[in-house]
Amino acid sequence: MTRTIFTVVGARPQFIKAAAVSRVIAGRPDLNELIIHTGQHYDANMSDIFFDELGIPAPKRHLGIGGGSHGAMTGKMLEALEAAMIEDKPDAVLVYGDTNSTLAGALAAAKLHIPVIHVEAGLRSFNRRMPEEINRVMADHLSALLLCPTQTGVDNLKAEGITRGVHAVGDVMHDATLYAIEQSRAKSDVIEKLDLEGRDYAVCTLHRAENTDDPHRFARIIAFLEEQARERLVVFPVHPRTRKVMAERGISPKGVKRVDPMGYFDLHRLLIDCSLVLTDSGGLQKEAYFHRKPCITLRNETEWVETIDAGWNRLWTEVNWKVPRSEISDYGHGFAANSIIETIISHTQKA
Ligand code: UD1
Numbered sequence: 001m002t003r004t005i006f007t008v009v010g011a012r013p014q015f016i017k018a019a020a021v022s023r024v025i026a027g028r029p030d031l032n033e034l035i036i037h038t039g040q041h042y043d044a045n046m047s048d049i050f051f052d053e054l055g056i057p058a059p060k061r062h063l064g065i066g067g068g069s070h071g072a073m074t075g076k077m078l079e080a081l082e083a084a085m086i087e088d089k090p091d092a093v094l095v096y097g098d099t100n101s102t103l104a105g106a107l108a109a110a111k112l113h114i115p116v117i118h119v120e121a122g123l124r125s126f127n128r129r130m131p132e133e134i135n136r137v138m139a140d141h142l143s144a145l146l147l148c149p150t151q152t153g154v155d156n157l158k159a160e161g162i163t164r165g166v167h168a169v170g171d172v173m174h175d176a177t178l179y180a181i182e183q184s185r186a187k188s189d190v191i192e193k194l195d196l197e198g199r200d201y202a203v204c205t206l207h208r209a210e211n212t213d214d215p216h217r218f219a220r221i222i223a224f225l226e227e228q229a230r231e232r233l234v235v236f237p238v239h240p241r242t243r244k245v246m247a248e249r250g251i252s253p254k255g256v257k258r259v260d261p262m263g264y265f266d267l268h269r270l271l272i273d274c275s276l277v278l279t280d281s282g283g284l285q286k287e288a289y290f291h292r293k294p295c296i297t298l299r300n301e302t303e304w305v306e307t308i309d310a311g312w313n314r315l316w317t318e319v320n321w322k323v324p325r326s327e328i329s330d331y332g333h334g335f336a337a338n339s340i341i342e343t344i345i346s347h348t349q350k351a
Pocket of ligand 1: 011012041043046068099281
């Protein structure tokens with residue numbers, strides 16, 4: 001029997017995770033995947049480039065819902081996804097991470113009694129002021145199958161009373177990173193393009209609403225970046241949200257090389273030769289570890305506590321690195337996508 005899985009994606013990190021899982025699904029004759037793109041990220045360098053580079057199958061539907069307030073965006077997605085699910089009658093709905101697209105996909109499916117599978121379940125920052133925290137808590141409580149990247153995720157769910165359908169499967173971002181490392185040396189010319197050959201540089205990304213929307217906090221982070229830039233060049237691919245805020249507030253940090261958002265292979269090529277990562281992204285904190293590069297997280301807390309405990313990551317509010325550094329076994333060995341698919345198959349057989 002062939003089962004149809006309806007994959008909801010919308011934002012950059014979801015394209016990357018879905019690519020790793022889609023590659024495994026493509027090799028399974030018993031599974032049929034329909035990809036639905038909500039349109040949350042719509043710029044070519046935030047969306048199309050990932051589909052092209054990572055060979056993600058073309059979305060069956062593109063809902064074109066990007067921008068607007070959280071309520072408006074999530075509401076429009078909910079309505080459109082519900083209609084699509086009623087038409088396509090999937091056997092399960094697969095959602096990733098913690099974006100508004102994740103919440104809309106999970107809620108639409110749960111109300112239609114379609115099992116929700118949440119990849120990256122159980123992560124918590126314990127900061128309810130983050131839209132992502134609300135999205136991930138809600139998605140977890142709506143899911144039938146909760147696929148955690150780490151044991152910390154399993155423990156967090158247990159503390160909220162969720163134990164059924166919970167599995168630690170490893171981190172699919174590790175799969176994605178290994179693939180990018182393998183491809184990026186041959187496929188990326190970013191080092192030449194940005195004239196970085198032989199230079200000491202850090203890679204920076206910054207886009208979280210909690211940082212960009214508070215002008216005082218944002219100014220403090222920019223001052224911190226300028227301080228870092230006195231020691232080495234800071235290469236900063238600027239997210240559209242952050243670009244808008246910087247233009248509006250006339251901010252132009254010294255020693256920081258601002259560039260457009262880049263594809264996955266270019267970003268990983270930069271990570272291979274950098275000496276430091278500065279970021280408020282969830283994914284990049286771990287990608288830094290996968291490259292064994294130190295990371296300073298531009299937030300007051302992180303969901304990826306293992307990277308802090310092992311000494312590879314520290315919050316920007318902390319002064320010293322924890323030494324010595326150790327290896328992290330929780331994230332798996334780059335086969336999380338296989339574990340995800342095996343778990344889905346055995347779960348749906350039992351159902
Ligand atoms: C979203 C996710 C976040 C994830 C991030 C990855 C939520 C609540 N947040 O944040 O968890 O880490 O994606 O990047 O879902 N914009 C463009 N072009 C684009 C995309 C966005 O101009 O291609 C603009 C939007 O119109 C909006 C702003 O950038 O004004 C922010 O986009 P939004 O989708 O709200 O969330 P992100 O900050 O990207």
